[in-house]
Amino acid sequence: MADVAKLAQVSYQTVSRVLHDSPNVHRDTRDRVLAAIRQLDYRPNLMAQALVTGHSKTLGVVSFDTTLYGPASTLLGIEQAAHGAGYSVSIASLQSLNRPSMLGAIARLQGQGVEGIIVIAPQKSAVEALLHLSHRVPLVAVEAGPDESVPVVAVDQSAGAASATRHLLDLGHRNVWHIAGPPDFLEAELRISGWKTTLKKAGIQPPPFTHGDWSARSGYEIGQRLAKNHEITAVFVANDQMALGLLRSLHEAGREIPKEISIVGFDDIPEAAYFTPPLTTIRQDFTEAGRRCLRLLVGLIETGEPSANVMVAPELVVRSSTTAFRR
Amino acid sequence: MADVAKLAQVSYQTVSRVLHDSPNVHRDTRDRVLAAIRQLDYRPNLMAQALVTGHSKTLGVVSFDTTLYGPASTLLGIEQAAHGAGYSVSIASLQSLNRPSMLGAIARLQGQGVEGIIVIAPQKSAVEALLHLSHRVPLVAVEAGPDESVPVVAVDQSAGAASATRHLLDLGHRNVWHIAGPPDFLEAELRISGWKTTLKKAGIQPPPFTHGDWSARSGYEIGQRLAKNHEITAVFVANDQMALGLLRSLHEAGREIPKEISIVGFDDIPEAAYFTPPLTTIRQDFTEAGRRCLRLLVGLIETGEPSANVMVAPELVVRSSTTAFRR
């Protein structure tokens, strides 16, 4: 900066003024400084800036497995929105889901001087760890349930599950079976409850269900068991990958989809439309959720405290894996 | 830090010494300082540290679409390895693939004070933009081809394509068709050349091929055309998503897989084993590639200049989408 000042024959302060386009600097001076900046290809040192102002303009994202479509898309949404809002994004991925790991990741980010943190880790154990934070940082969580202490952006899982179930019921199915996500996941729980509630409202006793682990493999294995039960005409699966596995095991068992069994997934991953058969599913707009998260967090940072939790509505996408039940 | 010094009745310098466990500090003093640090829950300000040392211990990752399985896994590998090496990771995603966008992302990261940058953007246009960097930063690219000017970590695409093709040939197929990736992608090009070379070596004239865009949709559309050609008995598809689309269109056209047509994909995404039928494919270890990248970059940063490019070997995974050709 001193070099620029020298070249433009002004003080370093004036350079700083030009950089922040403060109003009280003469046109000529500004032009001279700007020229010097360009000539020297000067770029302000953000670290120094952050040191003195106390604002790093950096956000942290803690996540568990960014390999999955959902978290990856959310991260993308966050990054894009952050860039738009003038923030940069630092990531810290969790190796395991215990409290020390979560606290460690957050501490790491704080040490880096982030101004706020977004947590993408929808496991109950992860959310619980958030309640034991010593240092107060602005923090927003994705899909962390309606907890009082942490602001949250979430897709309305329960509504999504309900509309999946209702869709199947509307098609004439007498009952809807369910393959759930892992018990530790809030989303899994909410989808179970949306499914159960819808069935009960229709006067139907929810059949037993099994927990998968989100993977196609687990859907496949659970499917092998379900395939033996010839009462089943409709299954709501808690995510598209497990639905894929289910599709495969039913196919192997010689059951025709959707003629014999209708299936609804959840997420609408890009591949879902090309499964055999194309999967009816519930679309979640992960990227939008990421953007909302960011807006919430920036609000928290810049205006102070409060902000209402945000709910993103999911949407039923009907394809060929569901059809009317003919007795 | 001053507070800690006061509480421990030493100078700030001594606190700094304890923090960096320099050898020449008395046991008692060290204990006193450590106690003070704990009592005040003091954490050094990394920004200040970075400002004075010039080392931010931060790396940047530029990527185009972290929503895809490959880049997402690579990013995960990078982050984990970075954490292990004491670096943190900042991300910048490209909105589009032109040079200004790439240069902007890099500039943004540099402004943040990153010590090195990893680029995950295997498009030719992206790689080309890297050659026009003004500021010299340690930089490593993933899958950027054997370019002289940028160190690269890559999976041996050509070898992977060759082993896919050879596998099909070994099964007795007289020819192997190909669905390629988008022309702008180096990986797509290398897979084409691996495929062509293998065919030619076997004395076979490579049939015409089509470019898809990696998506299941494009595989589906190309498949609809291929389905009409009854000469085809084997197809090597440049990625698993397009293979999924192909599977679907062939299925719709009533062609049986693998009885009538054998198919090999590329990537081995987690879902590939549960396609109908389970997909024979070439596994790439993206996470490992990410780790290697990081090692390369840290080497570049810490030791100075050189370091050989790294090749990661892909691996053929045989499942049920391929079978011996019976004339």
Added chain:
DNA sequence: CCGAAAATTGTGAGCGTTCACAATTGCATC
């Protein structure tokens, strides 16, 4: 053409840390 307000520019200090020294202490040696 004077004085005051406005516009423009410059100066000193400090953000939290490390570096390069300088200063002090302890302890064994002669």
Added chain:
DNA sequence: GATGCAATTGTGAACGCTCACAATTTTCGG
């Protein structure tokens, strides 16, 4: 008991920037 050397601790300056204020110049009503 003086001498020297290692071990330990402290001091000033600097990293690149912004803040608060002071100093200077310009502008303009009367």
